[in-house]
Amino acid sequence: MWRALWQYNRWYAAHKLYDSWFQRLDSLARLFTPELWLLWPLIILSAHVVLRRHRAYTLLAASVWLMIWLGGHYRYQQIVWMPVLCLGAGLAVQHLHHRSIPSALSALALLLLHEGPQYRVPLDQFSAEIHKTDNYVESRKLAATLHEPFYVWGQSPEIYFDSGQRPVTGLVWYYPLIQGPLTNELTQQTLRELQANPPPTVIIDPWRVVECESHPIWQWIDHHYTAVSNYWMFIVCQRKTGSGVALQRVGGLQEAIEQRQQALGIKPNLAETQYNLGNALQRLGWLQEAIGHYEQALRLKPDFAEAHCSLAVALGKEGRLQEAIVQFEQALQFMPDSVEAHYGLGGALLQAGRLPEAIQQCEQALRLKADSADAHYNLAVGLHRTGRLQEAIGHYEQAVRFKPDFAEAHNNLAVALEQAGRVQDAIEHWERALQLIPDSAEAHYNLGVALEKLGRTQDAIQHYEQALRIKPDFTQAQNALARLQAGQ
Amino acid sequence: MNRLRHWPLMWLLLLSLVIGWTRYHYLRLPLTTDPSSYAVIAHEMLNGKRLYVDVFDHKPPGIYLMDAIAEKLIGYGDWEIWLLGTTAAVSTLFALYWAGAGLWGCVFWTVIQADAYMEANAPYVEVWLALLAVLGYGAVTRKRYWLTGAIVVAGCLFKPTFLIIGGAYVACALAI
Numbered sequence: 001m002w003r004a005l006w007q008y009n010r011w012y013a014a015h016k017l018y019d020s021w022f023q024r025l026d027s028l029a030r031l032f033t034p035e036l037w038l039l040w041p042l043i044i045l046s047a048h049v050v051l052r053r054h055r056a057y058t059l060l061a062a063s064v065w066l067m068i069w070l071g072g073h074y075r076y077q078q079i080v081w082m083p084v085l086c087l088g089a090g091l092a093v094q095h096l097h098h099r100s101i102p103s104a105l106s107a108l109a110l111l112l113l114h115e116g117p118q119y120r121v122p123l124d125q126f127s128a129e130i131h132k133t134d135n136y137v138e139s140r141k142l143a144a145t146l147h148e149p150f151y152v153w154g155q156s157p158e159i160y161f162d163s164g165q166r167p168v169t170g171l172v173w174y175y176p177l178i179q180g181p182l183t184n185e186l187t188q189q190t191l192r193e194l195q196a197n198p199p200p201t202v203i204i205d206p207w208r209v210v211e212c213e214s215h216p217i218w219q220w221i222d223h224h225y226t227a228v229s230n231y232w233m234f235i236v237c238q239r240k241t242g243s244g245v246a247l248q249r250v251g252g253l254q255e256a257i258e259q260r261q262q263a264l265g266i267k268p269n270l271a272e273t274q275y276n277l278g279n280a281l282q283r284l285g286w287l288q289e290a291i292g293h294y295e296q297a298l299r300l301k302p303d304f305a306e307a308h309c310s311l312a313v314a315l316g317k318e319g320r321l322q323e324a325i326v327q328f329e330q331a332l333q334f335m336p337d338s339v340e341a342h343y344g345l346g347g348a349l350l351q352a353g354r355l356p357e358a359i360q361q362c363e364q365a366l367r368l369k370a371d372s373a374d375a376h377y378n379l380a381v382g383l384h385r386t387g388r389l390q391e392a393i394g395h396y397e398q399a400v401r402f403k404p405d406f407a408e409a410h411n412n413l414a415v416a417l418e419q420a421g422r423v424q425d426a427i428e429h430w431e432r433a434l435q436l437i438p439d440s441a442e443a444h445y446n447l448g449v450a451l452e453k454l455g456r457t458q459d460a461i462q463h464y465e466q467a468l469r470i471k472p473d474f475t476q477a478q479n480a481l482a483r484l485q486a487g488q
Numbered sequence: 489m490n491r492l493r494h495w496p497l498m499w500l501l502l503l504s505l506v507i508g509w510t511r512y513h514y515l516r517l518p519l520t521t522d523p524s525s526y527a528v529i530a531h532e533m534l535n536g537k538r539l540y541v542d543v544f545d546h547k548p549p550g551i552y553l554m555d556a557i558a559e560k561l562i563g564y565g566d567w568e569i570w571l572l573g574t575t576a577a578v579s580t581l582f583a584l585y586w587a588g589a590g591l592w593g594c595v596f597w598t599v600i601q602a603d604a605y606m607e608a609n610a611p612y613v614e615v616w617l618a619l620l621a622v623l624g625y626g627a628v629t630r631k632r633y634w635l636t637g638a639i640v641v642a643g644c645l646f647k648p649t650f651l652i653i654g655g656a657y658v659a660c661a662l663a664i
Contacts, residue, residue, distance in 0.1 A: 063656030076607040079614035090593020111599045127518045136518035158524035170543045
C-alpha cells in the first residue's frame with residue numbers, strides 16, 4: 001500500500017503538476033468547444049449566484065476549479081463541474097424571482113437541444129467520435145473472440161473486462177511498468193507472474209509499445225510468443241510451440257507495430273489509412289490481414305484504384321488468381337494508365353496460363369513506362385513460356401538493367417541464356433542471383449548443372465552439396481551429386 | 489396538504505426513472521481504460537486478491553470498493569457499470585435537492601448527467617467526487633460539520649485532491 005499510494009503517487013502527482021501550462025490552458029479552452037456548450041446556460045446562471053456574493057457557493061466553485069486544474073487536463077475530470085453548476089443554476093432560479101420561470105425554461109431548452117440528439121447516435125459511433133479512435137469498440141469485438149487466459153501488453157484493461165477473463169498478472173495496465181519509481185519492482189513481479197503461469201495468448205496493443213523495445217517483458221513476449229494474426233490494431237500472439245517459420249514472423253513484429261501505429265494514429269476511418277495498413281501487413285507477409293484492410297479501404301472508397309491493385313497483388317500471393325485478375329481489372333477501370341495494374345494483371349494472367357493476354361498487358365505497361373523492371377520481367381516470362389527465347393532474354397536483360405538486385409530476373413535470365421547455349425553468361429547471372437538469395441537451392445542446382453557442362457566438376461559438386469544442405473530432399477541434386485561422385 | 493408535501497419526492501422519483509433509462513441507453517457503451525481497470529481490479533479483489541499487494545494500482549481504495557459492491561449486487565459486466573452510473577447519478581440528484589438546488593437544479597442535472605461528450609456516462613472516479621462535493625456543500629450549509637468531515641474523508645478515499653474541496657468547506661463554515 002505504501003509503495004502504491006505514497007511512492008508511486010508522489011511521483012505521479014509531481015508528474016501531473018509539471019504538466020505544461022499549455023495543457024492547463026487547454027483544459028480551460030475545452031469549455032469553449034462546441035461539445036461543451038451545454039455548460040454555458042448553467043455557467044451563466046451560476047455566475048448570477050456568484051455575483052450575488054453567495055459565499056458558500058463561490059467557495060465551492062473555486063475549490064472545484066482548483067481541484068480540476070491540479071488534477072490534469074482530461075475531459076472526464078470536468079464531470080465534477082456538472083452537478084456543481086446544476087446547483088448554481090438551481091440557486092439562481094430561486095433568486096431570480098419573477099424572471100425565474102423564463103430563465104429556467106430557456107436553460108432547459110438549450111440543454112435539451114444539446115443532449116437530445118446524443119441519444120440518436122449509435123454507441124459504437126459515439127465512442128469512436130468522442131475518443132477519436134475505434135480502439136474501445138474494437139477492444140470489445142476482440143474480447144468476444146478470447147476464450148482462454150491472455151495477457152495484454154499495453155493500455156487496454158477493457159479487454160479483460162469485456163472478455164470476462166481474469167488477468168494473469170497483478171498489473172492490468174502497463175504504464176507503471178515503463179515509467180515511475182516502481183518500474184523495476186513491478187516489472188520483476190509481472191515477469192515472475194508471467195513465467196509462473198504463461199498465458200496461451202498475448203495481446204499487443206500497439207499504442208506506445210514501440211517505446212519499450214528493450215523492456216524485459218517485451219523481450220520475454222518476443223522470445224516466447226509468435227504473432228499469429230491481427231485484429232484491427234491489436235496483434236494477437238500465441239505461445240510458441242516450436243521454432244522455424246514462426247520465428248521469422250516475430251522478427252517482423254516490431255516493424256508491424258510501428259507501421260500500424262503510424263497508420264492508425266492518424267485517422268483510422270480513412271480509406272487511405274486502411275490501405276497503408278494493408279501495405280504494411282503485406283510487406284510482412286500477413287496476407288490475410290492485409291486483404292482485410294484493403295477490403296475495408298474499398299468499402300470506404302470503392303473507386304480506390306491503388307487499393308484494388310494492392311488487394312489484387314495480395315490475392316495473387318494467396319493463390320486466388322481469378323479474384324486477383326478481377327481486382328486488377330477494376331483498378332484499370334478506375335485508373336487506365338496504371339503501370340502497376342497492367343503488369344500486375346499481366347503477371348496474374350501468366351500464372352493463370354493466359355499467355356497472349358498477359359503479354360499484351362505487359363506490353364501496354366511498357367508503353368506507359370519503358371523502364372519498368374517488373375513489366376519487362378513479366379513480359380519476359382510470357383515470351384519465355386511461348387518459346388520466344390531471344391525476345392525473352394532481351395526483356396530479362398532490361399529487367400536486371402533497371403533493377404540490378406532483381407534476383408528472380410537474374411535466375412530466369414540465366415536459365416534462358418543456358419537454353420540459348422550461352423552457358424558462361426548464364427553462370428554469371430546465377431552467381432549474381434546467389435549473391436542476392438544465397439539460400440536458393442534451385443539456383444545452386446542450376447549453377448551446378450552449368451558448371452558441370454563446362455567441365456568444372458569440383459565447383460559443380462560444391463553447389464549440388466550446397467543445394468542439398470538447403471533442401472535435403474532435392475532429388476535432382478541428389479542424383480547429380482551421386483553421379484559426379486561415382487565418376488570420381 | 490400531505491399530498492403537496494410529497495410532490496418533490498414524486499418529482500425526484502420520476503427524475504430517477506429518467507436517469508435509469510438514460511443510463512440503460514448506454515448499457516453497451518464500450519468502456520474506456522480507467523473505468524474498466526477499476527472493474528477488473530474490483531473483480532480480482534472479490535476473487536481473493538489483495539489490493540496494492542496482489543493487484544497494483546495507485547488510486548485510493550474508494551473506487552474499487554464501489555465497483556466491488558456493485559459487482560456483488562448485480563454481477564460482473566455491463567450491468568455493474570449501469571448500476572454504478574445510475575446509483576451515482578440518482579444519489580447526486582437527491583444530494584442536489586438536499587443541498588438546495590431546488591427542483592429546477594435537479595431537472596437540469598437529469599438532463600445533463602449522462603452527457604457523452606463529458607464522458608459522464610461512464611463511472612469515472614469523478615462521478616463520486618461530484619456527488620460528494622454536492623453532499624458536502626449541503627452538509628456544511630446546514631452546519632452539520634461532523635457529516636462534512638466524514639464526506640471529506642470519503643472524498644479523499646477516491647482522490648486525495650478532494651482535500652481542496654474540504655478546505656473550501658472549512659472556509660465556508662468560518663464564513664457562515
